[in-house]
Amino acid sequence: MRQLNQSELKEIQLAIFHKEITSAEVLAEVYDHYVSHLQGFTEKEFASQLWELEQKFTYAYCHALQSKYNKMVREDIGKTQWQVLRKYFCTSRWIYAVGILAVLYFIANQTQSEKEVGILILSPLILLTMIWFVFIWRVAQKIRPIKRTFKGIAIPINSSSATPFSERIYLPVLLAQVLIYFPRLFDFGIDFNPILPGIAAVITAVMTLYMLSLLEVWKIKSKTALL
Amino acid sequence: MSSNALIKGSLQTIILKLLEENEKMYGYEITQKVKELTAGEIKITEGALYPALHKLEAEGLLTTEIQQVDNRVRKYYSLTKDGQKEVSFKLAELQSFVESMQRIINPGLKPELGI
Numbered sequence: 001m002r003q004l005n006q007s008e009l010k011e012i013q014l015a016i017f018h019k020e021i022t023s024a025e026v027l028a029e030v031y032d033h034y035v036s037h038l039q040g041f042t043e044k045e046f047a048s049q050l051w052e053l054e055q056k057f058t059y060a061y062c063h064a065l066q067s068k069y070n071k072m073v074r075e076d077i078g079k080t081q082w083q084v085l086r087k088y089f090c091t092s093r094w095i096y097a098v099g100i101l102a103v104l105y106f107i108a109n110q111t112q113s114e115k116e117v118g119i120l121i122l123s124p125l126i127l128l129t130m131i132w133f134v135f136i137w138r139v140a141q142k143i144r145p146i147k148r149t150f151k152g153i154a155i156p157i158n159s160s161s162a163t164p165f166s167e168r169i170y171l172p173v174l175l176a177q178v179l180i181y182f183p184r185l186f187d188f189g190i191d192f193n194p195i196l197p198g199i200a201a202v203i204t205a206v207m208t209l210y211m212l213s214l215l216e217v218w219k220i221k222s223k224t225a226l227l
Numbered sequence: 228m229s230s231n232a233l234i235k236g237s238l239q240t241i242i243l244k245l246l247e248e249n250e251k252m253y254g255y256e257i258t259q260k261v262k263e264l265t266a267g268e269i270k271i272t273e274g275a276l277y278p279a280l281h282k283l284e285a286e287g288l289l290t291t292e293i294q295q296v297d298n299r300v301r302k303y304y305s306l307t308k309d310g311q312k313e314v315s316f317k318l319a320e321l322q323s324f325v326e327s328m329q330r331i332i333n334p335g336l337k338p339e340l341g342i
Contacts, residue, residue: 025302032300033255145298
């Protein structure tokens, strides 16, 4: 086992760069495999061994691996969030959910004006936006060593877990937009005003539980993934 | 060297068994360990290894840990609780398959001998 010199490392990075891998997890794994393998060979054997690795880790193979990995991570995040959400309604944690609903019911009863309803719906969305900023910062911190290795390479490297997680943060914001603007497009002839605080409380409750579940998923996944 | 098709069918069992004995391992280490244990008779190809590791991770049998090693990031795999349970099941399944194969190859052997 020997330490590879800078020019050898640069050669490996260049070989991997041509594969255009964007997933930080896959990139790190492929790079580690290359370096670990080549460390077991002499400088003379380096070129031939690198060529052999290149025949195994082809462009098509790396992209298939990346695509399957991204799909797996997406499904895993969805599955974990669903499990967390289901837990809120388990007997052991029902008080937690009932507590949130009671607080929101109280707030909804106090809510009178359209402005107050807006604030009620917006509050979890504002929190989600803040979570998103912290999330982006944390992911950047975690993938920094990988980005540093592939510095100067014009391929956007990101955590495979970051995109599906970010999408889950945007989702309620987009839904809220639809809920706010859709009724304004069509005149249903229904006076929503008396039930508006109630609807707002339900939406806020759903969004709050959604936000808490997402935070819990982040906490769980941050132990093992680049999140 | 053993046929790739034969190895492919038992790859998950090999990975799970190695991780049961070694607590945590990274991809390249797994290929080298298999090579070492079988004196080069079984070579796990990278093409099969990483998809298998990712599949086991997706099934919740493996968990991962990211560590910084020599200025690079290394992904270690280890067994989850479900993975630990699965190892014995997979090994028993493989053992039974090997015994059945032996009965086909050597019909004269008595099954009660446990060969």
